[in-house]
Amino acid sequence: MSVMKRLSGIVQAKANKALDKAENPADMLDLSYEKQAENLQKVRRALADVATAKKRLELQAAELQTQATKLQDQAKQALAQGQEDLARQALTRRAGLADQLTDLGTQHQQVEAQQQQLETTAQRLSTQIEAFRTKKETLKASYTASKAQASIGEAVSGISESMTDAGMTLERAQDKISQMQARAGAIDELIDTGALPDALGGGKDDIQAQLDATSQAGQVDSELAALKAQLGTAAPAGGALPASSGDVAGESSPDASGPAGGAS
Amino acid sequence: MIVRILGEGRYDVPEADMPAIEQLDAQLTDAMDRNDETSFDAALGDLVNQVRHTGTLLPSTDLQTSGLVVPHAGSSLSELKELLAEES
Numbered sequence: 001m002s003v004m005k006r007l008s009g010i011v012q013a014k015a016n017k018a019l020d021k022a023e024n025p026a027d028m029l030d031l032s033y034e035k036q037a038e039n040l041q042k043v044r045r046a047l048a049d050v051a052t053a054k055k056r057l058e059l060q061a062a063e064l065q066t067q068a069t070k071l072q073d074q075a076k077q078a079l080a081q082g083q084e085d086l087a088r089q090a091l092t093r094r095a096g097l098a099d100q101l102t103d104l105g106t107q108h109q110q111v112e113a114q115q116q117q118l119e120t121t122a123q124r125l126s127t128q129i130e131a132f133r134t135k136k137e138t139l140k141a142s143y144t145a146s147k148a149q150a151s152i153g154e155a156v157s158g159i160s161e162s163m164t165d166a167g168m169t170l171e172r173a174q175d176k177i178s179q180m181q182a183r184a185g186a187i188d189e190l191i192d193t194g195a196l197p198d199a200l201g202g203g204k205d206d207i208q209a210q211l212d213a214t215s216q217a218g219q220v221d222s223e224l225a226a227l228k229a230q231l232g233t234a235a236p237a238g239g240a241l242p243a244s245s246g247d248v249a250g251e252s253s254p255d256a257s258g259p260a261g262g263a264s
Numbered sequence: 265m266i267v268r269i270l271g272e273g274r275y276d277v278p279e280a281d282m283p284a285i286e287q288l289d290a291q292l293t294d295a296m297d298r299n300d301e302t303s304f305d306a307a308l309g310d311l312v313n314q315v316r317h318t319g320t321l322l323p324s325t326d327l328q329t330s331g332l333v334v335p336h337a338g339s340s341l342s343e344l345k346e347l348l349a350e351e352s
Binding site for chain 2 (some may be wrong): 002003004005006007008009011012020073089110113120121123124125127128131132155158159161162165168169172234
């Protein structure tokens with residue numbers, strides 16, 4: 001059987017079940033009315049939950065975005081210092097954050113779709129309840145007439161179907177909200193335990209520590225060079241970097257080992 | 265034919281437009297049976313649009329019951345399967 005026919009069967013079965021409790025048409029009308037009002041309240045509560053979930057996703061996305069920008073800056077800084085490995089590390093972390101951000105974006109879209117469906121549901125329910133409130137009194141007043149009984153039956157079936165739809169929409173939204181809350185909780189936990197380090201921009205992270213150490217070392221080198229210059233012991237321009245004297249020594253040793261190897 | 269889109273409301277669709285909707289319903293059913301998520305998403309999107317475009321949205325004060333029901337727009341294959349599992 002086709003999807004639409006099967007779904008229709010499910011909706012009708014649920015709608016009939018909801019009305020099983022009523023014993024006579026007047027009861028059915030009252031029961032429908034109460035159920036609708038109850039549903040509307042539930043939909044409104046779900047709307048508040050959706051708004052909270054949406055806000056939370058937005059805050060998390062902003063936090064992750066800040067962290068991603070920071071890692072980008074750190075990568076630039078590391079490259080400027082010639083520390084390619086550190087730059088790579090920063091960019092790798094940034095890529096991890098980008099995945100999280102994409103995921104948050106998808107969730108945000110879903111939450112907005114839920115919000116829209118719930119808003120539509122709330123609007124339709126409230127119009128329907130208002131119209132039904134006056135209609136049910138008219139129907140009740142004349143329900144002894146057989147024609148009226150038929151129209152009560154139709155009205156109640158129609159209402160019950162709409163209530164079933166509202167109930168199913170609500171259930172779907174609640175499922176989505178709890179899934180989203182669980183994922184948001186997991187992201188909060190990641191941020192808290194430092195798996196996404198320093199997302200709140202608080203203390204220093206390890207990449208920053210290495211960058212700071214390197215720039216500090218650079219400063220020491222240049223101070224050292226300045227001191228050497230003052231004492232008149234400055235080597236030619238390149239001599240300011242201690243590394244170059246090491247290179248010179250390194251270059252001379254293979255030459256020295258050459259003759260030694262030949263001697264043995 | 266009155267067609268309900270879950271979470272949206274009922275549309276009165278002219279009989280002349282029903283074959284196109286039934287065709288999309290068949291595609292959706294087929295995609296579900298084959299567990300093909302990509303075709304499922306496409307067929308559901310097309311079905312929802314087709315009902316919206318060819319049908320007239322009934323006011324919520326109208327109390328007619330529907331003859332066919334379309335899943336919530338944006339439903340996933342697994343969501344629909346869960347819903348259909350309620351049949352018994």
